[in-house]
Amino acid sequence: MASRELGEASIGGRNILRAFTSRACRAPRAAIAGGLAVLMCAAAVIPLKGAEAAQDPVRMVLDRPTLTTLESRGFAFAALLGAPRAATLAELRSASPIYADLARWIADDVKALRAEMAANRRPLHEVTDDNVGRIMDLRWLASPLASFRLIGVVNRTDRRDFTALTDQPSCGEVRLIYRLAYHFQRGATTYASRLPVNINAVFDGPRGPDGACPDLARIWTPPPALSGSAEMAEWLAAGPLRGLSLRQIEVNAQVVRLPSGMETELGGQAIYLMRVFRIEGDHLLPKPLENTPDVARLSKDAALKARLVDYVRSHLPEIDRGVYQLPDAFLAEKALSFSTFGSARTANHPFASLFTPSDFAGLAYEQLSYVASPAGLIARLDDNTCTGCHQGAATAGFHLIGFDEPGTSPFNVVKVPVSPHLHADDARRRAYLSALAEGRTPETFRPLSMTPPADWSRPGLPAPRAAAATMACLLPQGETALRMSWRCGEGFACEAIAHNPRLPVGTGQCMPKRATGIVSGMACLSGELVPGAAPYLDRFRIVRQINSPAPSASPSSYTCRPAKLGVPGGSAYRQCTEAERALAGKGASGDQRPPEICAFVGGKAFDLCVATDNFAKCMSASVARGNRPACGEGRFCREDFMCQALPSNLAGAAAVAKDTGYCSPTYFVFQMRIDGHPDPERGVP
Incomplete structure (x- = not known):
């Protein structure tokens, strides 16, 4: 899709944020901001590093009170669709023909997928206690209990590089x-x-009276006198958000989840639907997905496929830099993305599904700055597709999750609201806006989405930093595919967890070279993906066990918890010591944060709680203590895991929870799964 909103250490090691003096701004979430010029705590936050940094433009707004105020100022989802009084989706569906059409499109796609999977012996159910597939309950789209809440405002001035290539x-x-x-x-x-359903409303910024673009860096720079969420919301509404023109609506929705008890090797699966629409009157019309080829159509049309090869060959410099627009004739209008191990699933790599390196042999790769080989070219093309973006250093299929509302169950709270990719890319966006503010031409190059953070403040293309433990890396044979590759940090080496020999550039995770580097939560099973007749029929063949020398669980050594427990790639596990259970000495942040923390793990009681569709009542009695990787500002979780907040009611957790969360399998966090929630119409009895 056109968006990568759908984050790791402070930029350049500098924390350039200042929270204004508001009691609410002392909330723990302020600590997550790192180097992002975003509103993330409970009061306004703006950049500050000397006089010049006070002029840093806002790039993201994630602060919950600011967003709530913006909704009341006309930026609620219902207001965008012409029904500002609609408080629930039941009311919105009745009041807005546009929303009714959106719900119909989603419903039709979900029904079609359901029929296809049933034909392949994968029946799906809205509500079930069995180890069978679960599908989105479409009643949520007209629920009297639900709405679409604003979770982020994102300044994408840099997207002008892409729109300049369109009509x-x-x-x-x-x-x-x-x-x-x-x-x-x-x-x-x-x-x-x-629930794991995002809608992205994409607006074009207004032009000046003379038709030229205004000073965008200045427009997004808040005055230094702002002192709280309400003032920030008022400034945004009257300034950067004024006069916007809606370009399109993008959908990213988890529509199917296959539980780990059913998918015992993969540790579960999920399928995500992606669509883009433009509004015409009271209806929506689908738009081609940016740079995402229609694999089914191209596979059947040799002439069209040959034209796509010719187009790529004749636009190599633009593709090398990552800024290009494939013609609509090649593109799909709908995409499905598959997890777990989404970065390695063939279906998420449409170019690798269509082409081999030989199709792009003989090109002038020596003249390019980034792509160094045909394999690297296919990896670059795949990364710029909707499915490639969807699974490129994402968090459970999303790049922006946002902060939770007050009243959320303490076992259902997200600690880090952005993905590793979005965090890393923020430094590039900051440099882009800085160049505009200084009257310079911005650097338009974009690296692969899984690339670690880099220092974009200097001229030229930046070299990525070393990847942290469990983060994405290129396997040794893939490092030569790109001119600017990266390595794992000291003491770690790139190892394939889910190897896919059908992909031209293999990726892995940074794993410890020695047993002393093992941490709870690291993958303990390495294997190979075996393709099925359909992507949801893929299998995972275990090749060997890693990171788990102990035959059984103990507080002193690591054993391997199998994938069937809901941990893709298995999970190295060590029991908590009594001191760890008391969270003794764990109150640290940044580089001083402990590598693991005695948090929570699932078990039989957790599975029973899931089956009740009432997790708010049973969750606190359904989890057991166990070591998990620590995460937070500057440290992310491995693929298929996410940073969850420590429950506020956990004894001794107050000092730790301010800066530290713990890595959980994504579908252990109820808000990241489409199933297991109350009835969309009745709630709970």
């Missing part, structure tokens, strides 16, 4: 990101959660 050039884009959520009361209990 609708713009002065950059502004993205309002909305996420499906419900909130209701039953007696004294609050039931509140989000």
Whole structure:
């Protein structure tokens, strides 16, 4: 899709944020901001590093109170679709023909996928206690308990590089990101959660009276006198968000989840639907997905496929830099993305599904700055597709998740609201805006989305930093595919966890070279993906066990927890010591944060809780203590895991929880799964 909103250490080691003096701004979430010029705590946050940094433009707004105020100022999802009084999706579907059409498109796609999977002996159910597939309950799209909440405002001035190549050039884009959520009361209990469905409203920034683009860096720079969320929201509404023109609506929705008890080797699966629409009158019309080829159509049309090869060959410099637009004739209007091990699934690599390196042999790779071989070219093309972006250093299929609402169950709270890719890419966006502010031509190059953070403040293409433990890396045979590759940090080496020999450039995770580097939560099973007749029929063949020398669990050594427990790639596991259970000496941040922390793991009681569709009531009694990787600002979780907040009611956790979360398998976090929630119409009895 056109968006990569759908983050790791402070930029250049500098924390350039200042929180204004508001009691709310002392909230723990302020610590996550790192080097991002974003609003992330409970009051306004703006950059500050000397007089010049006070002029740093805002790039993201994630602060929950600011976003809530913006919704009341006309930026609620219902207001965008012409029904500002609609408080729920039931009301919105009745009041907005546009939303009714959007819900119909999603429903039709979900029904078609359901029929296809049933024909392949994968029946799906909305509600079930069995180890069978689960599908999105379409009643959520018209639920009296739910709405789409604003979770982020993103300044994408840099997207003007892409729109300049279309028939609708713009002065950059502004993205309002909305996420499906419900909130209701039953007696004294609050039931509140989000669900893994994002809608991205993409706007073009207005041109000046003379038709030229205004000073975008200045427009996005807040005045230094702002002192709170309300003032920031007012400034945004009257300034950067004023006069926007809606270009398109993008959908990224988890629509199928196959539980780990059913997918015992893969540790579960999920399928995500991606669509892009333009509004015409009261209806939506699908748009081609940016740079995403229609694999089914091209596979059947040799002439069209040959034309695509010719186009790539004749536009090599643009593709090398990562800024290009494939013609609509080649593109799909719908895409499905598959996890777990999404970065290695063939279906998420449409160019690798269509072509081999021999199709792009003999090109002048020696004249390029980034791509060094035919294999590297296919990897570059795949990374710029919707499915490649969707699984490129993402978090459970999303790049922006946002902060949770008050009242969310303490076992269902996200600690880090952005993906590793979005965090790393923020430094590039900051440098882009800085160049505009200084009257320089911005650097337009984009690296692969899994690339570690880099220092973009200097001229020329930046070299990526070394990748941290468990982060994505290129296997040794793939390092020569790109001119600017990266290595794992000291003491670590790149190892394939889910090897796919059908991909021209193999990727892995940074694993410890010695046993002393093992940490709970690291993968303990290395294997190979075996393709099925359909992507959801893929299998995982275990090749060997790693990172787990002990035959059984103990507080002193690591054993291997199998994937069937819901941990893709298995999970190295060590029991907590008594001191670790008390969280003794764990209150640190940044590089001083401990590598692992005694947090929570699932078990039989967890599985029973899942089956109740009422996790808010049973969750606290359904989890057991166990070591997990520590995460937070400057440290992310491996693929198929995400950073979850420590529950506020955990004894001794207050000092630790401010800066540290723990890595959980993504589908252990209820808001990241489409199933297991209350009834969309009745709630709970």
